């Protein structure tokens with residue numbers, strides 16, 4: 466009997482989690498635990514993550530250009546871009562408002578004692594300092610200027626995916642200006658590259674169960690239950706909220722806009738959901754997202770090739786839900802009042818942050834520090850969530866990726882865009 470790749474990954478997740486929690490409860494020998502994490506679990510996870518990440522640049526370049534050029538005319542491209550951005554922004558704003566509501570109703574930071582606050586601040590102060598330093602500049606005009614890369618290769622090397630996408634889009638637009646005979650050889654090469662990347666993803670996925678087990682072990686063995694319990698209300702608000710959002714709001718959109726049964730949808734996208742959960746990275750998940758969209762959901766390449774690379778960097782529903790809850794949690798824990806006006810500002814800044822966060826593990830965290838400081842909460846307070854960030858990052862990334870697939874599915878229903 467052959468076991469499906471999804472089941473193998475689930476087994477990897479289960480084995481890693483049980484082993485991690487078991488080891489955490491069974492031994493206090495931190496030297497051995499550190500050794501296993503550093504030399505076995507982390508390398509297995511990191512190699513899997515890198516095998517996926519190394520496919521991202523050629524994948525984005527080829528699928529985006531093939532997507533844009535197969536759309537055919539500028540009018541249709543305009544319609545596709547408009548609809549995509551409208552859905553991205555609408556869904557991101559909805560998530561951020563939902564996050565604000567949950568943060569106000571649950572008030573997860575209200576019960577945090579001063580002792581616990583000080584202990585957490587002291588425990589994670591080193592990590593917090595480096596994130597606060599990385600947070601650096603504010604949003605400003607340079608944020609927009611930097612969208613246009615000076616050098617596309619440098620953008621690719623630095624992992625500046627948004628800038629690289631801007632270059633690729635301009636390249637794709639220029640290519641549509643060439644005659645068919647002139648464009649054909651370029652498109653043939655890109656088609657070959659796109660197909661090759663799909664095979665490479667297949668190689669990476671062979672390692673998935675082991676990589677996923679490694680990640681799960683590294684997260685759970687370090688997840689102190691002594692931290693999880695006092696932060697239970699905060700974690701619960703984020704995790705339960707994300708699950709309800711994922712299987713409530715998104716499932717509704719799948720039914721209404723995507724005209725598909727949510728059960729079937731979730732069955733078909735199990736692989737990217739699991740990959741996102743295991744890697745905490747929308748970018749690393751992109752290869753499996755594109756594959757599931759095209760092969761499982763039957764979304765045409767002109768839609769998936771356009772929506773998904775953009776979605777992996779610009780569209781983060783889970784992150785937009787998580788940010789306001791976290792901001793309110795920290796403000797409550799530090800006794801900083803948050804007025805209604807500030808909450809409106811938080812909703813707007815959350816959308817901006819979710820759009821600009823990188824699709825990597827902890828991608829949103831430095832940006833959250835910027836907002837914290839602008840609402841009068843110390844940036845270092847981010848230390849309070851570090852003990853549980855790994856698990857929250859996994860859950861929100863899985864929601865982010867599902868959101869991208871929902872948008873791609875919804876757009877694939879638009880006959881004016883999809884017709885040949």
Ligand code: ASP
Pocket residue numbers: 745746747748781784822823824825826827828829830858861862865
């Ligand atoms: N890890 C998230 C992603 O890749 C970004 C974040 O919320 O930190 O989608």
